[in-house]
Amino acid sequence: MAGVSVAAEWQLLYNRFYRKLDLYSLPPQSTSPATASPPPPSAAPSPPSATSPRSSSSAPSQPAAPLLFSASGQPLASLPWSHHPRIVSMSWSSSLLLLLVLRDGTVHRFDSHLRPARPPVFSLGPEPFSAGVADCVFWPTGLVALTESFQLFVVSDLDNPVVVKLSDPGLEDFPLCMAVIEPQYTMSGNAEVLLAVGDGVVAVEEDGRQQLGMGVGPFQKMAVSMNGKFLAVFTHDGRMLVIPTDFSKIIFEYNCESALPPEQIAWCGLDSVLLYWDEMLLMVGPLGEPVRYLYDEPIVLIPECDGVRILSNSTMEFLQRVPDSTVSIFQIGSTEPGSILYDALDHFDRHSAKADENLRMVRSKLPEAIEACIDAAGHEFDVSRQRTLLRAASYGRAFCNQFPRDRFQEMCKTLRVLNAVRNHEIGIPLSIQQYKLLTAPVLIGRLINANLHLVALRISEYLNLNPEVVIMHWASAKISASSTTHDNDLLEILLDKLKLCKSISYAAIAAHADNSGRRKLAAMLIEHEPRSSKQAYSFVAKHR
Template identity: 65%
Template sequence: MANVSVAAEWQLLYNRYYRKPEIYRMSWKHVELNRNKVACAPFGGPIAVIRDDSKIVQLGGESAQRKLRIFSSAGHLLGETIWKHPGGRLIGMAWTDDQNLVCLVQDGTVFRYTIHAELVEPSISMGKECFERNVVDCVFWGNGVVCITETNQLFCISDFKNPNPIKLADPGIEDLPLCMAVIEPQYTMSGNVEVLLGIGDACVLAVEEDGVQQLGLEMLRGPIQKMAVSRDGQWLASFTHDGRLLVMTSNLNDILIEQECESALPPEQLSWCGMDTVLLYWDDMLLMMGPRGDPVRYFYDEPIILIPECDGVRILSNSSMEFLQRVPDSTESIFKIGSTSPAALLYDALDHFDRRSAKADENLRLIRPSLTEAVEACIDAAGHEFDVLRQRTLLRAASYGQAFCSNFQRDHIQEMCKTLRVLNAVRHPDVGMPLSIQQYKLLTPAVLISRLINAYKHFLALRISEYLGMNQEMVIMHWACSKITASLAISDTNLLDILLDKLKLCKGISYAAVAAHADKNGRRKLAAMLVEHEPRSSKQVPLLLSIGEEDTALMKAIESGDTDLVYLVLFHIWQKRQPLEFFGMIQARALARDLFIIYARCYKHEFLKDFFLSTGQLQVGSGLAFVLHEVAFLLWKESWEIGKNPMASRGSPLHGPRIKLIEKAHNLFVETKEYTFESKAAEEHAKLIRMQHELEVSTKQAIFVDSSISDTIRTCIVLGNHRAAMKVKTEFKVSEKRWYWLKVFALATIRDWDALEKFSKEKRPPIGYRPFVEACVDADEKGEALKYIPKLTDPRERAESYARIGMAKEAADAASQAKDGELLGRLKMTFSQNAAASSIFDTLRDRFVS
């Protein structure tokens, strides 16, 4: 009898059964759909209602102010607000995929609302032309909208998250289209939205951004009054002017269904019911038509709204919410009148078992080969049921049959029980989300949780997350932020205790994000207390800076040991605090101080000098020496930086900026005994640059500054300024040996051989005569070299010198005096190209060997 009562509610369309159970009795009061514009979200989403300003209605006791009201699918009020937008008549409204209500008004402005009727800023404009020409109609889909103006121009926004209005191609029509539909971008070849316009001629225009195409010229026998594109974008259902229903491919190349309807008047609504049938609604009748067979009629004495779903259509009336869908195969196999399928026999066996009848065992023996399939069918049928008692009975039947199956996957029942517990929880009228199992799988649990928390159903979302083993952080975070926003009357301390009691339930939750929300809502003290509980410094420190807790931020950054965080705090404080205050903050914190010094040494010398000098006043003992030493080196380094400027060496030789800086450094080094070497080096550096400036002024050649003492002496000699060279020698106490080396090679450079000879005779050179020989040989002056070779006291040096200028016999004579066989061998190699010379060295070497 139970099978008969279930199947008695079904309607047969050709060879398929359909059912239309009532899901809810609407809990709202005094809502008349025919007086209002209504927008219903798919997947059991909310319902938006606002009085239709294009209709003349009797207000009665109702306020003249229009209200936008948002209800759950069960009719519970979620939020309401006064409609205050002056942009003209409301053209259309719909729900986006993320459940924002979008409302398009006559001047092309799009307003967005949350499910609690809170306005989302900013509004969106469809563009200047829509503002000037007025929007007259629109079609929404997913996250986009297409609208048409009084001048029959089409404009599109493909994604409200990135609103960029685009003008589509000009359709070239004079009158407004009879109907309009949209093929979503994901189903078109171009990847852009395609708009179908039913115009007066027997054709449909397909309009895209880059062109217009005429469709259906041969297929249609007159204009189309209504259109609806299937969910997958492949099929187009249309109602013609002569009362026919046509179902065609979306390119209008092929007709799949052509049936006469019972009225030539265009229906108020045309909708797909899943992918199986098409619904047409007139004033009091809902007609369901399929590929074959007589249509099914449903009669209503109140207006209805059709809400297409992936697996059927929800039907909203003033008093109820129904769900029209095709009866699932598993349900049909069990409850169809006269069914003898294994699943039906298993369901019947449970009934006999409950009544302790032996027929239960007989049924099981009959279906033994197909018992696994029967159990699966009962589980599947339970998933498609909205009635909880029927779910329970079907699952008991599956469990009963499973006991006799040896190879059945036993977790299937548990998985279905888990799914149904979630679905039954969200279907409860207090929640009002009448999801079918197919919609639930398509929506995914994660999106369901997101929609629950947006509806402020945090406790249910938390329990479902926990039950499904999902991360609960998103739920708790949203609850905490919502609690902060809604708890203006609760003190920061009390609210902190409430928040921490819940936040600690989820490990790894971002206290910093909650604190940031508190700060955004003007509760800085609460934010500061919350951020103390954030364990991740990378999130904690930036927030502390944003709420003005610089001292705490610096301390936390240092404790983390992350130098990037420390630098972040340093640069932030540097910009906001006075220098002395900044110096005082970092002086006692070694890591911050050292990092600042490293940075400032490279980029901020003046600031670093101020730091050392200011902190030196705060220090005593050896600390002062350290400060003076650092500042002195900074001054010295700065002088080198100035030296890189080509203009730095010009000007006064006594008062140049570089000399002053070096002298300052010298004076600082003198202050302490620990830096005697540095003090002397700075003093001599300043003296050298001063002399080099004087030489550049006197010679009018900028070639001295920043050269070494040796180079300065050499340059003076080359220029013939021997007095200046002697002054540099005397001033810097250059040794005699170094002086001789420098002068010998300088004179050879300018080829002043007479001066070189005279210099060699002033006194016996402390470096000997070999440098004189080398200078002449390097200058390729063999004759000059012969003046000094005989003066070499070491016969080896004489032999090598003679060999260098190609005098083999003299080299051999000198080598014979040295009595060095190895030297003779080297000299022979020098004259290897000269056979006569080689024989001389062979003779000498043979003499030494014998």
């Protein structure tokens, strides 16, 4: 069968299949990506990986400055670093800002080119400054910092930072580990910090604290599931437990046969938990024997909404549960409608009469078979397999009038966008589920922030989205980057592109030129503003 080689790459965890896809082979680097701070989780494009200047056993000679790489390993930028307080932690926000938290409680914000964001720096306050920051935990939109004096400070919106001190956790020593339940998953709507203390957990919020799970621990590692409902913990005696975040019961327990705590613990979707020790990655599910993966180099686990990205010195991989539609088609011995239709195409290509026989077998379930092939194509990263699955769907559509044509066209469009941004030169390996959660406008925003304006413009035009935001950003970036270009020459370059969008605001671009010190250029641009009300800028009259 055509799907045998596909299913042979899968691993079975009880009754669920998992697959590990090679996204990129990374070029040799002068630093170890395995010390990188994870990019944004859940539906964020794979932004650059940033290496930390902190020392690490896996990378004995660390650089003196943060370095930036694309997810495909292409070097993008470096940041000269002269600040004396050491970097305690670093991570990406959901809006693709790189956050560097220093020991003195200052937080530096950079864009995806390591240029200072606005505001470039904010402080966690006088108490973290005097006591010092000991540790940080991030989530996509916020962070929590633990000070040397055992106090907690939270920023829930990294784009508009407001620092809130949580209740006194009552600690006499540092917790064994720390995790955060994001605000959208708590009853109060505020972040809840879980601290492993003694033989249980102290849950701390703005208005109080409570002790949970007493007698179950001590806990060496904790990880909150993507939906905020479950907690995976590793205990002092080598057990991996899954517990509701209210600690009402133990849902699952697995004896890891070693009391040595894993270096990392992460959820793989909602169906399994990954534990990583040096050279071994263990995937544990609610039933059945765990799956083991061996590595001869250090790795970093980056949880996503539908799996985990695995970053090593040489590869970027994606581990996920095999989608149901893919299983129905490629599982060995499958008799599902999608599998029969897929085989019918194979027989058709080989001019075998068995193609007609397969079609007769599945005729009453052709819509189901076509949908399975289309859905499976959407979950594939391999372009040739995408094509074959879509050809199978198209072959079935020729004998099924009632299947909606729009569904096929929509998937083709989606895959063209995904394949474009997955290109090694761009390095955004989104899955289709991540893309749907992110949405096309947000992806376009990420592309323009990375100065990938041409790709962003082509995607906007292809999806019939307004290209104004792309052209506006390009024009502003062009003005900022063309300090030595004569005003008349730069105006000609700008006008050539601005005419692509009739609704473009020349006044807004002129204002940016004026703020950049290009007053003559601003005056020339404002003359092309078609709306007279927008031309009433005092700087035009002042600087002519």
